[in-house]
Amino acid sequence: MSDLTQLTISQARAKLRGKEITATEITEAYLAAIDRANPALNAYVAVTGDKARDMAKASDARLVKGEGGALEGIPLGIKDLFGTEGVHTQACSHVLDGFKPRYESTVTTNLWADGAVMLGKLNMDEFAMGSSNETSYYGPVINPWRRSRLDTVVMPTTHQGDGGFVSAGGTRTARSLDNAQLVPGGSSGGSATAVSAFLCAGATATDTGGSIRQPAAFTGTVGIKPTYGRCSRWGIVAFASSLDQAGPIARDVRDAAILLKSMASVDPKDTTSVDRLVPDYEAAIGKPIKGMKVGIPKEYRVDGMPEEIEALWQKGIAWLKDAGAEIVDISLPHTKYALPAYYIVAPAEASSNLARYDGVRYGLRVPGKDIVDMYEKTRAAGFGREVKRRIMIGTYVLSAGYYDAYYLQAQKVRNLIKRDFENVFAAGVDVILTPATPSAAFGIADEDMAADPVKMYLNDIFTVTVNMAGLPGIAVPAGLDAKGLPLGLQLIGRPFDEETLFQTAAVIEQAAGTFQPEKWW
Amino acid sequence: MSVDVKTVKRVARLARIAVSEEDAERMTGELNAILGFVEQLNEVDVSGVEPMTSVTPMEMKKRRDVVTDGNKAADIVANAPATEENFFLVPKVVE
Numbered sequence: 246m247s248d249l250t251q252l253t254i255s256q257a258r259a260k261l262r263g264k265e266i267t268a269t270e271i272t273e274a275y276l277a278a279i280d281r282a283n284p285a286l287n288a289y290v291a292v293t294g295d296k297a298r299d300m301a302k303a304s305d306a307r308l309v310k311g312e313g314g315a316l317e318g319i320p321l322g323i324k325d326l327f328g329t330e331g332v333h334t335q336a337c338s339h340v341l342d343g344f345k346p347r348y349e350s351t352v353t354t355n356l357w358a359d360g361a362v363m364l365g366k367l368n369m370d371e372f373a374m375g376s377s378n379e380t381s382y383y384g385p386v387i388n389p390w391r392r393s394r395l396d397t398v399v400m401p402t403t404h405q406g407d408g409g410f411v412s413a414g415g416t417r418t419a420r421s422l423d424n425a426q427l428v429p430g431g432s433s434g435g436s437a438t439a440v441s442a443f444l445c446a447g448a449t450a451t452d453t454g455g456s457i458r459q460p461a462a463f464t465g466t467v468g469i470k471p472t473y474g475r476c477s478r479w480g481i482v483a484f485a486s487s488l489d490q491a492g493p494i495a496r497d498v499r500d501a502a503i504l505l506k507s508m509a510s511v512d513p514k515d516t517t518s519v520d521r522l523v524p525d526y527e528a529a530i531g532k533p534i535k536g537m538k539v540g541i542p543k544e545y546r547v548d549g550m551p552e553e554i555e556a557l558w559q560k561g562i563a564w565l566k567d568a569g570a571e572i573v574d575i576s577l578p579h580t581k582y583a584l585p586a587y588y589i590v591a592p593a594e595a596s597s598n599l600a601r602y603d604g605v606r607y608g609l610r611v612p613g614k615d616i617v618d619m620y621e622k623t624r625a626a627g628f629g630r631e632v633k634r635r636i637m638i639g640t641y642v643l644s645a646g647y648y649d650a651y652y653l654q655a656q657k658v659r660n661l662i663k664r665d666f667e668n669v670f671a672a673g674v675d676v677i678l679t680p681a682t683p684s685a686a687f688g689i690a691d692e693d694m695a696a697d698p699v700k701m702y703l704n705d706i707f708t709v710t711v712n713m714a715g716l717p718g719i720a721v722p723a724g725l726d727a728k729g730l731p732l733g734l735q736l737i738g739r740p741f742d743e744e745t746l747f748q749t750a751a752v753i754e755q756a757a758g759t760f761q762p763e764k765w766w
Numbered sequence: 767m768s769v770d771v772k773t774v775k776r777v778a779r780l781a782r783i784a785v786s787e788e789d790a791e792r793m794t795g796e797l798n799a800i801l802g803f804v805e806q807l808n809e810v811d812v813s814g815v816e817p818m819t820s821v822t823p824m825e826m827k828k829r830r831d832v833v834t835d836g837n838k839a840a841d842i843v844a845n846a847p848a849t850e851e852n853f854f855l856v857p858k859v860v861e
Contacts, residue, residue, distance in 0.1 A: 347841035473821050487821055516827045585804040596781065603782070605854050610847035616857045621784035633783055634796055640781040641769065641797070650767070651804070656817035658810050663818065698796055699803045715821030740822060 249274040250443040254319055254500040257446060261308055261318045268304035268318025271446075272297050272362050275320045279364065279444050285766040288439040290325055290383045291333035292365035300362040307360065316507050317360030322445035324436050325366045326373055327353050327491075328480035332363075336482040337381040338371045340627025341608040350480025351512045352449060352491050359507040364445050368435030371629045372599065373456055373484045376704035378434025379689065380631040386434040388427040388464060388686050389442035389762040393420040393729035420729060422765055427686040427730070430460030430704070436494045437464040441762060447495040447504050451481060453488045454587055455682075455708030458720035461494050462681035462733030465722040465760035467501045467750065468494040470708075472741045473715035474519035476505075477512035485594035486517075488587075488712045497759055498721060498751045502526035505743065521741060529744035530751040535569030537749070540674035544580035545707055547683060553726045554680045561678055561723055561734045564756040565749065575674060577665040582658050583710040588702060589642050589655035590713075595632075596639025602627060634698065663714040670739050676749050679707050681720040681733035707735060717743045721750040723757045731760050767805075768798045 249271045252260065260266045276294050283289050297320065304318035323329060325337050328346040335341035349357075357363070370380040378386040395418050429438040433450035437460035440448050450457045452470035461468025469492045476491040483489065493504035506526050512518040541562060546555070566572050604610035604623030611626045613619035628636065642651035669677070683706055687694070694701040711718035717740070720733040734753060738746045769777075774794045778785040785793065839852040848855035 344845050347838070347844055474824070513827070513829065517822070517824070519822065519824065579810070582807055582810055585807050588800060588804055589807070600782075604847060605856055607845035608847070613857065616859050617782070618784075619857055620782040621779075624782055625784035628783070634793065634800075636781050636783065637774070637777050637793060637797060638800055641773075641777045641801075644777065644780060647767075653817050654807050654810075654812065655804075656819075657812040657815045658807055659818040660815055661810065661812070663821070697799060699799055702803075713821075 250278050252446070253496050254316070254446050254503050257319060258503070262313060264308070268301040268308065268362060269298070271318065272301035272320050272364070275364055275445060282442055282444055282766050286387045286389060286438050286442055286444070287384055288368055288386055288435045288442065288444055289322065289365045290337060290368050290435070293332055293363055296332070297362050297364050300357070304360050304362060314358065314360035315503070316356060318362060319360070319446050320362045320364050321356060322364050322367045322436060322439045322448040323353060324433055324449050324451060325369050326451050326482045327449055328482070329353055329363070329366065333366050334482070335382075336372045337369045337383050338627065338629070338632070339382045339609060340602045340624070344607050346480070348480055351477035351510065351514060352481065352508045355510050356449070356507055361507070367439055367448060370432035370434065371632050372482065372595070373432040373451055373453055374595070374631050374635055375431040376455070376459060376701050377428040377687070377694070378431040378460070379428060380431070380629050382629065385689055386429050386438050387689070388429040389438055389766065390427060390464060390686060390730055391762070391765060392423040392425060392427070393763070394423065395419070396421055422763060426689045428463070428689055430463035430686065432456040433460045433468070433494060437461055437466055437468070440464070440466045440494050440496055442766065447493055447500050449491060449508065450494045451489060451491050452712065453484050453591060454712050455705035457492050457494060458708045458718055458733070458735060459682050459704055461720040462722070463686040463731070465731030465762070466494050466496060467498050467719065467721050468492065469501050469505060469719040469743065469746065470711065470717065471505060471509060471743055472717045474517050475509045475717070475741065475743070477510060477515040477518045479512055479514040483598040485591040486598065487594060488591060490712075498747055498754045499527060499530055501719070502530060502747045519741070524744055526743060526747050529748040532748050533569065534565065534749055534752055537570045537675045538673050539565050539570045539572050539749070540575035540669055540677040541572060542575050542577045542580065542677060542679060544577050545679040547706065550680070550683050554683065554732065557723050557732050557734065558678070558680050561753060564753055565678065568752045573674060575669050575677070577669065577710070579658065579661045579665050580710055583662050583713050584702060584706055586655040586658045586662070587705075587709045587713060588638070589651050590659065592635040592639035593643050593652050594639070596636045596643065599632070599636055631698075659713050662710060666714045666716060666737075675739075676745050677737040679735045679737065681707060681735040683707065685726050685728070685730040685732055711737055716740060717746055719746040719750050721753050722760050723753055725760065768801060769794060
């Protein structure tokens with residue numbers, strides 16, 4: 246059998262059930278791939294080889310008896326934000342040094358119950374705060390995609406003996422890879438890189454302002470943030486509780502549907518988990534979209550957006566039209582206020598959630614002359630710059646005298662953003678099509694973004710509205726830019742209508758194809 | 767609105783993050799850039815709009831007031847930097 250890491254989840258599932266391959270074989274293939282690639286890509290912060298082998302062995306025993314679950318024997322990577330019992334769980338922060346929880350998050354519990362195998366924990370921006378995976382205590386993740394350039398090569402005229410190869414000269418074009426390292430996006434940069442570089446069959450991720458969809462778009466993978474309340478937040482390190490949602494990053498739309506079906510559940514341990522049965526998302530793939538109403542919001546055409554993104558959007562519109570969808574122009578008038586409102590609401594919630602890192606209950610402790618000194622020194626040493634910045638903003642906007650002007654105003658604007666979407670859906674729009682990001686992947690240590698935090702925040706301009714309104718959104722790869730980097734489109738759906746997203750994303754995927762980076766690592 | 771170094775130090779104290787003079791200077795610039803960015807929210811007419819309290823309309827789930835979990839003291843202190851007999855140890859807080 247050729248390289249088992251190349252199989253999609255649906256292909257591996259068929260071969261595992263058909264006893265053509267074993268869970269142990271595919272797990273070993275991934276562990277070997279991680280071993281080779283991780284020094285270059287830094288996607289994993291902990292590899293759980295022994296655990297993976299034990300889980301694979303147990304999967305093989307169940308598969309032999311024909312008792313395999315929905316994900317039996319499928320090797321997955323888990324974002325470091327998910328609590329995994331006895332295993333490295335540090336949200337890629339120094340402040341959680343050495344933390345190994347005595348519990349398992351609901352989402353990962355669901356995955357293991359369906360037979361999935363854990364390969365290890367994936368790198369991410371510290372506490373999921375970032376759009377480039379550069380705020381991780383464990384260093385940046387490298388995007389497996391690199392820019393390439395088209396060269397014109399002059400072909401010499403050659404003769405290689407009788408009947409041998411003859412080249413008549415002339416020119417041809419060849420793509421050559423640039424050496425510059427690019428970011429995979431964030432915060433789920435480890436998840437996106439691991440999926441794109443074949444270091445796991447699929448990965449868990451989380452999305453507070455775009456942390457699933459932006460890295461998916463930057464790596465040519467599929468990422469879905471489900472409706473708020475669809476996946477339990479229990480056991481996931483909290484960032485901004487009214488915005489955080491877990492979801493998968495996968496190599497194609499079908500794999501994302503398979504993973505979400507297993508991740509989602511109704512959980513009494515999370516009071517915001519919604520009492521709705523989890524549908525069979527895979528069944529939505531392949532259903533025709535004839536007559537579906539697709540909204541195109543004019544506010545997503547922003548100043549300074551590269552022409553290629555606009556062209557990609559137009560291509561997406563044409564594909565859906567060709568498939569029989571009705572395209573309608575729509576307006577979401579409060580779109581431009583989503584990002585500023587987010588940068589009040591999310592830091593406010595984060596400053597409260599991160600108060601627990603005090604050097605007493607877990608993780609790092611830096612001694613001080615009294616308890617307050619100990620708190621202050623521990624938090625100063627334990628949190629990175631971006632996390633401190635957000636805690637400071639959150640503390641400020643919640644402090645006496647400023648609460649009404651900032652937090653209350655932002656929560657009112659948030660209601661207006663949600664209302665914009667409700668109005669459009671009430672008018673009969675089934676799904677909204679937008680670009681996923683305002684650019685392709687950018688370079689590691691980008692100077693403009695390092696100098697101005699707001700520039701980095703603008704990465705989430707198309708994705709953050711969805712979190713503010715609690716809606717489901719999927720990023721699906723739709724093409725490559727002139728430099729050979731992947732670009733994604735985003736579909737936004739009604740609450741709990743993930744099925745329409747999978748159905749429509751599959752049409753885009755069918756037209757655009759799937760994308761793999763050229764291997765250099 | 768913008769902040770000065772004094773305010774930044776006060777906020778850092780509230781957030782229990784030790785900052786050096788240099789940190790405070792740098793943070794002042796960064797926080798002002800972010801506060802300048804969010805300023806545009808003031809132009810939105812929010813008259814008659816309620817602040818959002820729940821992103822999905824749902825009733826607060828309730829459960830019976832009974833013990834469903836417990837006897838996990840050892841698990842709870844397992845990750846603490848300093849413990850004794852299932853208590854968290856902290857620097858002396860009373861004289």
